[in-house]
Amino acid sequence: MTTAEEHIDVLIVGAGLSGIGAAHHLSAALPDRTYLVLEARDTLGGTWDLFRYPGIRSDSDMYTLGYRFRPWLGDKSIADGADILAYLRDTAAEAGIDRHIRYGHRVVSADWSSAENRWHVRAEHAGETVEFTAEFLWGCTGYYSYDTPYTPDFEGVERFSGPILHPQRWPRQLDVADKRVVLIGSGATAVTLAPALTAQGAHVTILQRSPSYIISAPERDEFALKLRRHLPPRLAYALARAKNIALSTAIYQLSQRYPARMRRKIRSWQQRWLPEGFDIDTHFTPRYNPWDQRLCLAPNGDFFRAIRKGALDLVTDRIAHFTESGLHLASGADLDADIVITATGLNLLAFGGARLAVDGAEVVVHERMAYKSMMLSDVPNFVYVFGYTNASWTLKADLVSEYVIRLLRHMAAHGYARAVPVRDPAVGAEPLFAKFNPGYVQRGAPAFPIQGDRWPWQLRMNYLRDRILLGRSPIADGTLRFERAGSFTTQ
Numbered sequence: 001m002t003t004a005e006e007h008i009d010v011l012i013v014g015a016g017l018s019g020i021g022a023a024h025h026l027s028a029a030l031p032d033r034t035y036l037v038l039e040a041r042d043t044l045g046g047t048w049d050l051f052r053y054p055g056i057r058s059d060s061d062m063y064t065l066g067y068r069f070r071p072w073l074g075d076k077s078i079a080d081g082a083d084i085l086a087y088l089r090d091t092a093a094e095a096g097i098d099r100h101i102r103y104g105h106r107v108v109s110a111d112w113s114s115a116e117n118r119w120h121v122r123a124e125h126a127g128e129t130v131e132f133t134a135e136f137l138w139g140c141t142g143y144y145s146y147d148t149p150y151t152p153d154f155e156g157v158e159r160f161s162g163p164i165l166h167p168q169r170w171p172r173q174l175d176v177a178d179k180r181v182v183l184i185g186s187g188a189t190a191v192t193l194a195p196a197l198t199a200q201g202a203h204v205t206i207l208q209r210s211p212s213y214i215i216s217a218p219e220r221d222e223f224a225l226k227l228r229r230h231l232p233p234r235l236a237y238a239l240a241r242a243k244n245i246a247l248s249t250a251i252y253q254l255s256q257r258y259p260a261r262m263r264r265k266i267r268s269w270q271q272r273w274l275p276e277g278f279d280i281d282t283h284f285t286p287r288y289n290p291w292d293q294r295l296c297l298a299p300n301g302d303f304f305r306a307i308r309k310g311a312l313d314l315v316t317d318r319i320a321h322f323t324e325s326g327l328h329l330a331s332g333a334d335l336d337a338d339i340v341i342t343a344t345g346l347n348l349l350a351f352g353g354a355r356l357a358v359d360g361a362e363v364v365v366h367e368r369m370a371y372k373s374m375m376l377s378d379v380p381n382f383v384y385v386f387g388y389t390n391a392s393w394t395l396k397a398d399l400v401s402e403y404v405i406r407l408l409r410h411m412a413a414h415g416y417a418r419a420v421p422v423r424d425p426a427v428g429a430e431p432l433f434a435k436f437n438p439g440y441v442q443r444g445a446p447a448f449p450i451q452g453d454r455w456p457w458q459l460r461m462n463y464l465r466d467r468i469l470l471g472r473s474p475i476a477d478g479t480l481r482f483e484r485a486g487s488f489t490t491q
Helices: 017-029 081-094 188-199 222-230 233-257 259-273 302-308 393-414 439-447 463-471
Strands: 006-013 035-039 101-103 106-113 118-125 128-139 180-184 203-208 214-217 296-299 312-316 319-323 326-329 334-336 339-342 355-358 382-384 418-421 480-484 487-489
Touching (some): 006 017, 006 118, 128 393, 180 326, 188 312, 214 259, 233 463, 296 302
Parallel strands (some): 006 035, 006 128, 180 203, 180 339, 203 312, 214 296
Antiparallel strands (some): 319 326, 326 334, 418 480
């Protein structure tokens, strides 16, 4: 059964960090615009409601992961998942955004009609198809599948007598006290989960094919807390945010320009935390350079503390096959386990898996070029949010929202009904994540658009530069074309 169409000005898809932020920017800046937020799940929060494993927390500081418009007032800079979820819920409630969210609405398709200058969007809800029309479509669905986590095809998993779990599907009750837990993976999830499990009484062995860069970071930002004691909350928040942006940008730039020097620096930090004689070369020295993949944070060194206490071991090896009592490794060694956790990554998914079309012709996403890392070539009135890989997600989400507000105001001021980026054939094509190479990105890259070899088609992972280019550069740049009264214009 299909319900009658409902029309709104702006349709936001996703009620996570990006979607709540988008709705706030829109409602504050353009209160006359009607909008809805369609959320596939039964609650808001996105990642911060989906993941329930022990120790779930941010891997960025909350002074940059928090919204620019709403100060983070928690004590922890690296915050627990529950506190982040409460922050999102409070943001939505205080701005009345929660009244605009339709839960249980999974968007399956969106088709742009040039004749009508609007999107026709279909969503599934309670076994029915619900239809919406909108003048502008805003994708805030993140970048991975909420339904299907990634687990490699390990040989012999059926032999193992204990439970095999993925952090994306954590059971409500799991007793790990006095259990031998093998945690497969070396990314941020494993670095977060391992010390939390040891705190519950488990002995954890991380089994990794190759290491990641792991550094300790203070759980509390004493500078920010001191500012808060002496300054108004918004000013204190802005200064702490600026400090952390500058610091993270500097570390990233130094890593890119002087990788050997940064490798030595990270190693020196790790030596201070690890037991004397620990094999850093094997277990903490990746094959890639710093920030070719994200650095993993250990709040107050909790990961290293668990190693020093003997509650956490690292094994760098490959899995040959599962056995009844654990895993047999390529080196010939065996790992006994009561529980195996596969922190093996995510399945990337563009735009929540919705099918996009323009005038009935399917949009093949990997054939489209990303304009300013937020729009697709030849796709009108469509914006998506994809955060930074080298900084907090919300930094980019806020910039995208502010740009969209400028774009909508420009269109209204000139009577435009359509805005579409048109690719210059002279612009060369490159993979979207050419300089970022973790496994989950390599697996999922073909599902995402390509980038160009020059601005505004080139992906930039630099907040300070984007703040100028997205916040102050002209909307009418000659690449973004506008339609009014049936004809295109570059004005």
